[in-house]
Amino acid sequence: MTVVMEAKGVRRYYEVRKGMLAKPAVVRAVDGVSFTLEAGKTLAIVGESGCGKSSLARVLAMLEQPTDGELLIDGLPTLAQEPDRRVKLRRAVQMVFQNPYGSLNPRHTVGRILEEPLEINTDLSREARAEAARAILARVGLRPEAYGRYPHMFSGGQRQRIAIARALMLNPRVVIADEPVSALDISIQGQILNLLMDLQDELQLAYIFVSHDLGVVHHIADEVMVMYLGRPVEHGETSLLFDRPAHPYTRALLGSRPRIQTGDKTPRKTLSGELPSPLRPPPGCAFHQRCTFATELCTRDRPELRQVEGRAVACHHAETVLAAAA
Amino acid sequence: MPALLEIRGLTVEFATSRGTLRAVDHVDMDVAEGEVLGVVGESGSGKSVSMLALMGLLGSNAKLTADRLAFAGTDLLTLTPRQRRKLVGKDVAMIFQEPTTSLNPCFTVGFQIVEALKEHMGGTRKWRRDRAVELLTLVGIPDPGARLNAFPHQLSGGMNQRVMIAMAIACQPRLLIADEPTTALDVTIQAQILELLTRLQRQHNMAMVLITHDMAVVSETAQRVQVMYAGQLVETRSADELFTRPRHPYTAALLSSLPEHAERRARLATIPGLVPGIGDRPVGCLFSPRCAYATDRCRGERPALYRDPEGLARCFYPLDDSGRPEGVAA
């Protein structure tokens, strides 16, 4: 299978000013992410707020440049300087955002929203653009009348369809979906997820699916990367991670999910504490303060990703965690 | 034994530029002392509006009518707004979805808790401050003395929600209404907050109405569940019954559309169509345009709530144990 996107040690740091005279602090929003993504596959990035998944999404969408590391799309590095290569890269990666009520320009008609990518990146005639837009509208399941309407006339689910349509206009190889269904009702989520899966099969799209909803992730993703405070803590095939998590944080995430239960309810084991401040990450393993498996080693040495039972995990005690589940 | 909260025929209408929107349509609700009632629904179901109406928090363009609206035996409809506020502010508390914006950003957290205490409990300054520290400890906030002087934007979402809960239970309410209390929080914090709420509920024998769109949360926390659709109550029964044997097609469709109930990568079951808006309210059953089992009778006539052994369902052909409508050939 062709590799469409490759990340090598991608880092994204932000400087935070702490007053006019003090030295700015550095927030390591993304601190060393690597993966390869093949056509027709979905990689889910999972984590809670502050883990860096949104920053990572912006870097992968080329909205921001990585502070360090390399990002390759279709084998081409994104730090390319030649204008036509930039255009080529720009067309290869598109994004669908979380908020259906903010991601469409309220002052543009749907037709104009869809045609804008073509207007900027191609020299198609006006008629050709309109035709392309109408074809995509039909493909995502919207009526042709939608072409001349404004975004506020549509429901949340319909707006996400428009957003997906727009992302498809340039025939991208990779679509980065940042929580695309989180803001939608449950009965509509299914419609949009079905649409995404159908499009993926038809067009061999690769998806980066950023989400906090583990149920959706389990359903749609081939591979999952769990992030904590900017670093990947576990990365592997979906079923493997969900059935046998090797990192205590993955375990906690999975355990914290509400499940439909009847009869005697087993109380969930909740994870205590809160995410540490990214300005002052704890020494050693970032998770050790909340971890039930932590030892003295964890307070000193930051664990690196290593292969354990077929997935990558950054934990000194991954084997213990796996054994405990049995 | 009379219910703590008794609502009959609650209707809320909003005057909008495009006509009258009936957000809540003749909804009944009973909450007993110490009971946890889950109210489930999607957007447009009226689940939040009905509770906001009870608390008197709706704007002036809302018209509220009810056959009966009683709390602990007192008829709320006969009270003046001021009397209602006095009663409701102390014995009924409400927490909302967005913790950081639900707190006043201009005042410290301590000030806001103390304000609630002052209004309903009186007491000396010192007593109020001690009680505030006690409350923050109760809700699991570390270093409560220092936290009293923090502003909402200095605390995380989870912390702010704990503060909201502290404010809510400050006056020892008999009923707590929680409107999507964990939706805006991360899943690990969600679990903490829900555990806190259930613990407090049990300790103080507080009744709780938990409004949410998350069926799983409701199944873990609530004893009875009400399902709302397009402003109407469509089904109510015990939580166990609802999740094993739902009777209303909407409830069944909702449960089957959850990703947990589908195989990986398979197409998810969906409910076609949209919730009716202002201009397209069906003549018959509000769910009929989207229902797989709708008949001509459903499309022409509005069903009432029909009683079955375990609860109520607003359907002419409620589903039987096998998941197909009774009285309709398979």
Place this chain on the structure above:
Amino acid sequence: MSEAAATPTPQTEPVSAPLTPAREVWLHFRQNKGAMVGMYFIVCLVLTAILADVLAPHSPIVQFREALLVPPAWQEGGSWRFILGTDDIGRDILSRLIYGARLSMIIGFIVVFLSLGFGVVLGLTAAFARGTVEILIMRLMDIMLALPSLLLAIVIVAILGPGLFNAMIAVSIVSLPHFTRLARASAMSELTREYVSSARIAGAGTLRLMFRTVLPNCMAPLIVQATLGFSNAILDAAALGFLGLGAQPPTPEWGTMLAGSLQFVQRAWWVVTFPGLAILLTVLAFNLMGDGLRDALDPKLKR
């Protein structure tokens, strides 16, 4: 229950005819009586300005030596030849007011055009460029705002020389900071919205982002400010004219008319009152309409 093909068939559409954003604003606006009155007045004013040649009974600058300080027609000594009377050198006040309306409209349009145009460009540039460019632009605007506006206008006219055109330039410069600040504030808040990121991902360059993506969404406060700016322009030009720095006689500008006639307040009240009334009513009408616009555009903003 699966969907039929890719189109969920029983999709219920919003029933009301699709409302463009403009139509929705108009519907809200219509409900405000005061705003509608203001609007009608302005429409009449504009028509008067356009049809001045037809409507005015006399030329505004011709002096009728035999009819100096003639009172209005309904008073004793007045005549229907000069409906609102004449001034101290025999010019018909009604005709001067009518031609003055044309001048006021021109002043308003040009001033608003210039200050809105430049203000938007400066404000958007500040919002997009950030850093030193932003600091430079905004501090320059702050300096301009720190000086009393009329004083600043006087200084500019003193440098450029008196005259209506220079007065308009001066008033435009003085109004500039308001538009710049509004444009920048609006743009900054829109820049955080996801549709801007969406446009960036589509490959939009900075210019397109500024004018095609962000600017249309900033128009609401700018339109309100432009409406109020119109009346401010008329008022400021009148003030300059009153001070002798704006339109020079015999130009029938309302402020200039006031300047030359204060001495007649007791003897011939009509020479002072009617130009003053014209200014008052025009400013009031614009303010009412501006308020109505602000209210009508607000619910749209909240959407």
